[in-house]
Amino acid sequence: MSIDRKALILQAATKSFVQFGYKATTMDQVSKIANVGKGTIYTFFKTKEELFEEILDKASQELTSVMNRLASEDHTFTQKLLNLLDSILEFRSDHELFVKLAQEVRDIGTVQALEGVKRMEEYALDFLRQQIERAIQREEVKPCDPSVVAFMILRLYLALTTEWNKGHEPLDKNRIKEHMILFISKGILV
Amino acid sequence: MSIDRKALILQAATKSFVQFGYKATTMDQVSKIANVGKGTIYTFFKTKEELFEEILDKASQELTSVMNRLASEDHTFTQKLLNLLDSILEFRSDHELFVKLAQEVRDIGTVQALEGVKRMEEYALDFLRQQIERAIQREEVKPCDPSVVAFMILRLYLALTTEWNKGHEPLDKNRIKEHMILFISKGILV
DNA sequence: GACTGACCAAAATAAAAATTTAGTCAAAAT
DNA sequence: ATTTTGACTAAATTTTTATTTTGGTCAGTC
Numbered sequence: 001m002s003i004d005r006k007a008l009i010l011q012a013a014t015k016s017f018v019q020f021g022y023k024a025t026t027m028d029q030v031s032k033i034a035n036v037g038k039g040t041i042y043t044f045f046k047t048k049e050e051l052f053e054e055i056l057d058k059a060s061q062e063l064t065s066v067m068n069r070l071a072s073e074d075h076t077f078t079q080k081l082l083n084l085l086d087s088i089l090e091f092r093s094d095h096e097l098f099v100k101l102a103q104e105v106r107d108i109g110t111v112q113a114l115e116g117v118k119r120m121e122e123y124a125l126d127f128l129r130q131q132i133e134r135a136i137q138r139e140e141v142k143p144c145d146p147s148v149v150a151f152m153i154l155r156l157y158l159a160l161t162t163e164w165n166k167g168h169e170p171l172d173k174n175r176i177k178e179h180m181i182l183f184i185s186k187g188i189l190v
Numbered sequence: 191m192s193i194d195r196k197a198l199i200l201q202a203a204t205k206s207f208v209q210f211g212y213k214a215t216t217m218d219q220v221s222k223i224a225n226v227g228k229g230t231i232y233t234f235f236k237t238k239e240e241l242f243e244e245i246l247d248k249a250s251q252e253l254t255s256v257m258n259r260l261a262s263e264d265h266t267f268t269q270k271l272l273n274l275l276d277s278i279l280e281f282r283s284d285h286e287l288f289v290k291l292a293q294e295v296r297d298i299g300t301v302q303a304l305e306g307v308k309r310m311e312e313y314a315l316d317f318l319r320q321q322i323e324r325a326i327q328r329e330e331v332k333p334c335d336p337s338v339v340a341f342m343i344l345r346l347y348l349a350l351t352t353e354w355n356k357g358h359e360p361l362d363k364n365r366i367k368e369h370m371i372l373f374i375s376k377g378i379l380v
Numbered sequence: 381g382a383c384t385g386a387c388c389a390a391a392a393t394a395a396a397a398a399t400t401t402a403g404t405c406a407a408a409a410t
Numbered sequence: 411a412t413t414t415t416g417a418c419t420a421a422a423t424t425t426t427t428a429t430t431t432t433g434g435t436c437a438g439t440c
Contacts, residue, residue, distance in 0.1 A: 048432095179335075236403095
């Protein structure tokens with residue numbers, strides 16, 4: 001059996017998307033990195049977009065599997081959130097793709113990058129909303145609009161992991177975690 | 191004594207900057223709105239940038255005066271924050287200039303608009319940081335990094351007042367206030 | 381039959397032409 | 411005499427055109 005060319009291509013494309021973003025990744029480049037003729041890519045993927053989609057699918061699946069594992073564990077809402085933050089901050093590869101795409105949207109507004117960002121955001125928001133709803137039912141969390149609160153948590157996370165870095169030294173993982181918990185689980189008041 | 195042409199110009203320019211942003215505001219347009227020859231503008235302001243600066247100065251002063259009045263009142267940290275949110279959400283004109291400039295930065299990246307946004311952000315962050323530091327000393331707020339927490343509060347405010355609107359119906363003032371307080375002063379846990 | 385890379389149309393970028401605008405200043409108005 | 415003005419200019423921006431790059435194909439190689 002010959003080498004798995006599809007895996008090679010996915011690997012190369014992921015690397016390039018994370019490093020250069022959607023637009024600056026060319027099919028020629030991917031074929032070079034994967035050591036494969038350009039035509040070969042098109043035996044596995046109809047278009048560049050489809051290749052991109054498949055990589056996004058994989059990222060979403062990974063995220064979903066992490067989330068489902070965490071959600072099923074019998075922990076408090078706070079502990080689940082902490083574990084989720086840990087997984088995301090620890091295994092940054094999906095996070096990095098997300099950040100790169102978000103940057104591309106800001107800088108040149110690539111429509112495919114925007115779709116990718118939206119999709120990953122939706123996944124995260126959906127998971128958070130679901131968890132918040134359940135926590136409200138269990139009377140672990142105060143009655144509130146779960147959509148709005150999920151949105152706030154995500155924005156807070158993005159503010160600390162990416163926006164803060166535009167004007168300051170990046171915060172380390174533990175400071176990020178501590179500050180998220182400070183706001184979400186206890187409030188900043190004594 | 192003839193009419194106050196400088197005030198007329200400032201008024202016209204403010205209106206145009208709020209409505210169209212920095213770049214799409216032309217000096218011809220300002221002179222037309224102010225019913226003044228274009229040359230007259232240049233007897234009061236050396237350049238378009240200087241005119242813009244003076245308007246930013248005015249906005250900063252207003253903000254500062256509101257903030258100082260609130261800060262001096264003998265209220266809890268939470269109450270001060272609520273009052274600040276009220277003033278900003280109620281008297282939106284400065285807020286609207288800020289939002290328009292932020293949009294211009296996103297859309298076309300005008301450097302002067304970016305400077306304006308940065309400046310207003312710095313004012314707000316500085317005030318928040320100061321208040322948080324004092325509240326920590328009074329043991330009203332838990333020990334934490336005041337810069338980071340000020341940043342988080344501002345991002346949360348911007349997330350609810352502007353980013354939320356990109357994908358949803360705008361939240362009304364009271365929902366915004368409630369959600370801010372939910373996170374800041376008590377946390378979302380029961 | 382899997383794989384390739386020269387090839388093509390379409391999209392993106394760069395260059396050139398055309399338009400718009402910030403800022404000036406001689407003349408008009410006060 | 412002092413203030414105000416709007417036609418004017420150089421510089422910046424936008425639009426148009428020329429050039430290059432890139433996604434996708436397919437005749438031919440392995």
